[in-house]
Amino acid sequence: MLELMLGQIANYCPIISRNTIVKNSTSIDNIWQTIRLHYGFQITGAHFVDFDAIHYDPGERPEDLYQRLMAFIEDSLLRKDMGITHHDEDIEDDEELSPTLENLLILTWLRLIHPELPKLIKQRYGTELRARTLASIKPEISQALESLLEELRTTEDAKSMRAAVKRFPKTKQSSFVPRSNFKSCPLCKSAGRPDRHFLSQCTYLPQQDRQFIAKARAVSEIHDADECDLDNHENNDSTFQDQFPVASNRVQIQQSPYIDAYYGHKSYKTYH
Numbered sequence: 001m002l003e004l005m006l007g008q009i010a011n012y013c014p015i016i017s018r019n020t021i022v023k024n025s026t027s028i029d030n031i032w033q034t035i036r037l038h039y040g041f042q043i044t045g046a047h048f049v050d051f052d053a054i055h056y057d058p059g060e061r062p063e064d065l066y067q068r069l070m071a072f073i074e075d076s077l078l079r080k081d082m083g084i085t086h087h088d089e090d091i092e093d094d095e096e097l098s099p100t101l102e103n104l105l106i107l108t109w110l111r112l113i114h115p116e117l118p119k120l121i122k123q124r125y126g127t128e129l130r131a132r133t134l135a136s137i138k139p140e141i142s143q144a145l146e147s148l149l150e151e152l153r154t155t156e157d158a159k160s161m162r163a164a165v166k167r168f169p170k171t172k173q174s175s176f177v178p179r180s181n182f183k184s185c186p187l188c189k190s191a192g193r194p195d196r197h198f199l200s201q202c203t204y205l206p207q208q209d210r211q212f213i214a215k216a217r218a219v220s221e222i223h224d225a226d227e228c229d230l231d232n233h234e235n236n237d238s239t240f241q242d243q244f245p246v247a248s249n250r251v252q253i254q255q256s257p258y259i260d261a262y263y264g265h266k267s268y269k270t271y272h
């Protein structure tokens with residue numbers, strides 16, 4: 001049975017000599033070390049630094065990324081047969097995946113998917129995280145991950161739109177509407193009659209409306225005349241100040257002489 005099992009392993013590793021696995025191996029760990037040595041990914045102290053090279057590839061499923069991270073961490077756990085020391089001390093027992101390391105793994109997974117995802121998870125699952133660890137709610141996060149990412153995308157689109165609006169300068173819209181010189185009477189136009197005249201000149205306009213338009217025009221002309229007078233008055237004041245500049249001189253004053261007088265047991269000052 002052992003030879004059959006080793007033969008099956010050798011069948012999956014045709015690049016390695018069959019005798020190396022079937023006859024020369026002493027344990028499963030020895031076979032793994034042989035395979036690692038051949039492919040150049042044996043466990044060393046520098047191997048863990050490659051964890052920083054793991055990224056979220058476009059089009060990759062988030063769960064696939066999680067499995068890659070988990071496989072790397074499990075493969076990097078220290079074992080006593082690795083020959084690696086920690087703080088100059090040999091590893092006496094095989095390292096297990098601790099809850100803190102698992103939480104850190106989940107946090108790294110979320111951050112690689114989207115930098116703002118951990119903050120959103122803290123807000124959305126704040127109640128659950130009071131009594132449970134982050135790794136404990138990983139199934140709930142996986143199920144709601146698509147909606148969470150959609151919420152983040154919506155927020156980013158809104159921020160981008162607000163930023164784009166702020167970049168455009170605000171221009172003041174003028175309230176002045178130029179008067180068109182094109183003659184067109186709305187009454188005659190709606191009735192299908194020749195309309196090449198102003199409404200105030202329309203012969204079909206009732207007399208009461210004609211008087212109202214004339215009164216409104218008169219008020220408008222008075223208002224325009226007042227504005228012209230005001231401008232002329234300001235210009236005249238400016239001209240007067242230019243012709244007769246204002247000047248001021250200091251005047252010295254001196255108190256008038258006085259005498260003290262007494263009347264009815266009271267003192268009075270009498271000025272000359």
